[in-house]
Amino acid sequence: MLELYHHGSSVCAAKVRFALAEKGVVPDEMHYVDILKGEQFTPEFLKINPKAVVPSMVHDDQIINESTVICQYVNEAFDGPALVPDDPLARARMRIWEKAVDEQLHPACGELTFVSCHRHIVMRLGEEKLKEFLSSTPDQSVTSKWKTRKQEIVRLGFDAPGIEDTIRLYDSYLFKMEDTLKQYQWLAGDQFSLADIALTPYVNRLDMLSMFGMWSDGRLPKVEAWFERIKAMNSFGPAFLDWCPEELTNDLKVFGAQSWPDVKRIIGMS
Ligand SMILES: N[C@@H](CCC(=O)N[C@@H](CS)C(=O)NCC(=O)O)C(=O)O
Structure with a gap:
């Protein structure tokens, strides 16, 4: 019996769905956890x-947690x-990419996603529920430091300290x-691997946020061609x-497009 707890816009969940799909494995049960409504905080x-x-x-x-570990498990446990x-x-090159995602790119993505889109979505909860949502996040x-960082970004948006460095890191x-x-x-060499699976959600996140200008129009042609191959x-x-x-x-798409001028300015494109 194979079950996956996931969410529609979660980059880490998409990474696991990609690995499963490439292996041809279909979970018996998919549990949708709406992390923008606080369903991740239930005792269950x-x-x-x-x-x-x-x-x-x-x-x-x-139980297997941590998307990088789950992807490795999926690769080893299934035909x-x-x-x-x-x-x-x-x-080794593949593992360096996975480590970079876990240590740097994923935390940066959480911040970029919240500052440009998700803070607008969670504000719809209303002040009381938003307070509860933000205070329910565990410290780890x-x-x-996600609990305090998420609060800071939701409240201050692009004025949150350090947000510009985060976007430049991304x-x-x-x-x-x-x-x-x-x-x-491919990212680890001439074979498609878990490195490509690990990075795709972060390029797709920018694409879904209408921020594809970060590689299009000749800025990063190899990344563009790689992403086109993956989308196919x-x-x-x-x-x-x-x-x-x-x-x-x-x-x-809409909140991302509204934030794009700020992101563009921060990365020196305008
Ligand atoms: N290191 C974890 C990170 C998982 C993670 O950050 N998941 C995000 C979605 S991509 C989440 O559930 N966030 C809940 C929240 O922000 O409260 C992994 O790789 O599985």
Whole structure:
């Protein structure tokens, strides 16, 4: 019995859905946890994931948390195409990308997503429910200081201290990808791997936020070509688009477009 706890706009959940789809594995049950309504804070879910984050996988009653670990588990536990290269050097490159995502790009993405879109969505909860939503976040969550950081970003928006550095850090990863993709077809080498699976949600997040200007029009042509190849894969729609409700897809697009001038200014494009 395979179960996945996930959410439509969660980058980490999309990463796991992508790995599952590439392996040809279909979970028996998909549990939708609406992290913008606070469903991650229920006592039942906290028993599964004490950090109150998605995704969580339950395989034959065993809980597996942490999207990078889940993807590695999916690759090892199920038949299907190998998502880890044979060559030890390529495997090392793959793991460096996964580590960078976990340590830097994912925390940056949480901030960029909240400042440009999700803060507008959670404000719809109304002041009382918003207070409850923000105070329910455990100290150890998306990052070790997510509770205070989320509050700060929701309240201050682009005036939150450090937000500009965060956005520039995100942008710097696109440049790192471009450099790598000048050498190899895929991020770890000439084979599609968990590195591509790990980075796709972060490029797709920008795309869904109407921020594709970060690589289009000749700014980062290798990243653009890589993302086009990934979007053409059969697994892309089911992993990245189909689980995102229409209203949320629209919010990402509209609030993202409204924030794009700020992001553009911060990364020095205007
Ligand atoms: N290190 C965790 C991070 C998971 C994470 O940050 N999930 C986000 C969505 S992508 C979440 O559930 N956020 C809940 C919140 O912000 O309260 C993993 O890789 O699984």
